Amino acid sequence: MRTGARTTTARRLRCGMALAACTALLGLSACGTDDGSGADPEASSAEESSAEASDGGASSSDDEDATDEDPGPTAERTSIILVTELGIDDGSGEGAPTLTADDLAGLLAEPLGGEAECTDELVLELGQSAQCTGPASLEGDDEDQDWAATAVAVPSEDAALGEGYRVAVLFSAGTALPEGASDLAREGVTLTGVGVGSMFGVEPLSAEELADATLQTLTSENAYVQVADEADWSEVTCEDGLDFTDFRTVGCTAATADGATWQLHVAPGTYADNDPGVLVGIEGTVGG
Secondary structure, eight states, X not given: XXXXXXXXXXXXXXXXXXXXXXXXXXXXXXHHOTTSSXXXXXXXXXXXXXXXXXXXXXXXXXXXXXXXXXXXXXXXXXXXXEEOXXXXXXXXXXXXXXXXXXXXXXXXXXXXXXXXXXXXOEEOSTTOEEEEEEOSSTTOOSOOEEEEEEEEEEEOSSSOXXXXXXXXXXXXXXXXXXXXXXXXXXXXXXXXXXXXOTTTTSSOBOHHHHHHHHHHHHTOTTSSSOOTTTSOEEEEEESSOBOTTSOOOEEEXXXXXXXXXXXXXXXXXXXXXXXXXXXXXXXXXXXX
């Protein structure tokens, strides 16, 4: 009985040891990988580090590409302000009326909510100009910049379009109105404009897009000077597109429902006190 008991006990011990060994082996196998694939954990870690480095490199490249993208309107775009109400009586006295330097500075400062200074008075004859300095934008955080104040014409409220005008002031960033935009201050050209949208002009406009924006300005009830009722505007065609980094005029032609055509000079409207849009110079009927 004792011998049989020892044999049974020994067998039980051997089976227990074998079971423990199997359990240990299973435990090691389970520790090799979480998914039971048996993959080398060090190799998996190296592969993951390599993949992370690769992803990091792509993200850095993407960030650089994003940095290189056009951020929108910049200082390269010539900011403008069109002031149509000068607050002076120009119907009496000899010669052209004149804005004092202080009055001119007030016209620049008011829409920007800051302070401005002008070195000279402005004689209100078309094309006359004066130098000012004032805020660069509505935000008021930027340093002051140079502004050129130029006497221009806008449609008269007391006469048909093309038959009369009243004097206004066009402020443009810089020391002078660019030569390519000189048509805006020429005799026989009257100005109007309107803001279109905050992202308007971020990308250059095609001739078709410029024509659409110009027609929208001519028919807008929100234009600086409304001309929607002056003619039955039906179509606009433009000779070229418009890049807002190049402050110049593009020749366009407006047609009306009765067959009349008007010569236009259209410039970028990077309004410092409004959404970007276009500035439209209306010269008169073609051949008229």
